[in-house]
Amino acid sequence: MWNLSEEQQMIQKTVRDWASAKLAPRAEQYEHDKVFDVELYKEFATLGFPGIRYPEELGGGGGNILDMCIWVKELARVLPGFAISASVACGLGAKMLGYGNEEQKQKYLIPTVEGTMIGAFGLTEPNAGSDATNLQTRAVKDGDEWVLNGAKTFITNGIVADYILVSAKTGPGKTEIGIFIVPQGTPGLHAAPIDKNCWFSSDTALLTLENCRIPADHLIGEPAGGLKLLTKNLNEGRVTYAAHCYGIAEGCFDGALEYVHQREAFGQKVADFQNTQFKLAEMKMKLDLAWTYIMRAAAEVQENPDAGLTASICKNYAAQISEELAREARHLLGGYGCMNEYAVGRLARDVFVAEVGEGSREINYRVIWKSLTQKFK
Ligand SMILES: Cc1cc2nc3c(=O)[nH]c(=O)nc-3n(C[C@H](O)[C@H](O)[C@H](O)COP(=O)(O)OP(=O)(O)OC[C@H]3O[C@@H](n4cnc5c(N)ncnc54)[C@H](O)[C@@H]3O)c2cc1C
Secondary structure: OOOOHHHHHHHHHHHHHHHHHHHHHHHHHHHHHOOOOOHHHHHHHHOOOOOOOOOHOOOOOOOOHHHHHHHHHHHHOOOOHHHHHHHHHHHEEEHHHHOHHHHHHHHHHHHHHHHOHHHHHOOOOEEOOOHHHOOOOOEEEEEOOOEEEEEEEEEEEEOOOOEEEEEEEOOOOOOOOOEEEEEOOOOOOOEOOOOOOOOOOOOOOEEEEEEEEEEEHEEEOOOOOOHHHHHHHHHHHHHHHHHHHHHHHHOOOOOOOHHHHHHOOOOOOOOOOOOHHHHHHHHHHHHHHHHHHHHHHHHHHHHHOOOOOHHHOOOOOOOOHHHHHHHHHHHHHHHHHOOOOOEEEEEEEOOHHOOOOOOOOOHHHHHHHHHHHHHOO
């Protein structure tokens, strides 16, 4: 149970080789230019990984959550910004399309599974982040169209995406939320880049929707059924995101381990100081615990998509150790931990955001607390 299958070992090796040949040599340039390389993503997609979690009848690989965790962590180990854009391109938005009708699946989902289309998911707003029920974006039915007005912020792939799955209030009730397919280029949809201090190789946008009209059949499922669809995928998203955090931690660890075997101080390798050895041993313990828990959580959520406690522990622990390992790894590199010459410094820049996505630390603590207090109610 605790070993990867032969097929999973193959996924790991293929993505690791691809990332080291194609992604690593360009990583620094992408970070400098602050771009998500769509063409490189499409090249990656020809290997079939973005579609791995989708059923074979949709052109996917019919794989499981752990299969997806493996490719996500392998990309994050090298370039977290590219990894997040890649996983969002075929992630939550596409998952929502799975609840759509046949036409929506044919037109948007299948090309996304194949990697020829890029998706984005727009939930967060300037005044509604963790509390999704506070959305201000409105969708009003007008004949055979929906008219959307509002703003979405921090949207990964908001500029490069072919379509954005936008969540909007469809009625006065707090949970009356619908999910709409808004194709890029729809009149009234504007996307602007956001200047951020992490995930430089990912595209992050502020979207505004001004009298944005979309056909009535661009609604997914029921007008007030969006929140239910979202929560169905929450736990899988948290486990996959944990794999992203783990990938950063592993990249930092590998970089530090290599560095201390090259660098000398006081006539010996930095690796020969007992402090270095104990630090790296402790880092390895945390890494292995995080990965083992990701494997457990992937299996549990696969079996029971409502396994919220496990998913929240998994996400928070992986995010926590990614911060700890990044800090320690950078420290072991001394001044070089602050230089772009080594991947460790770049990876360490991306751990803060790891705590924010898929439910901030506190939002996941809330889930854990809820399960602890249940029997006292
Ligand atoms: C680079 C980047 C990319 C992103 N990509 C996307 C995307 O593609 N699509 C999308 O929809 N969103 C995206 N997000 C948004 C992300 O999901 C939100 O930032 C996250 O949900 C937190 O919301 P917020 O930033 O509004 O923080 P807030 O919800 O305002 O939280 C602020 C602080 O309050 C704490 N807090 C909030 N509620 C509670 C509570 N009940 N108890 C205790 N503490 C609480 C939080 O933990 C946090 O520390 C992205 C964010 C970033 C930074």
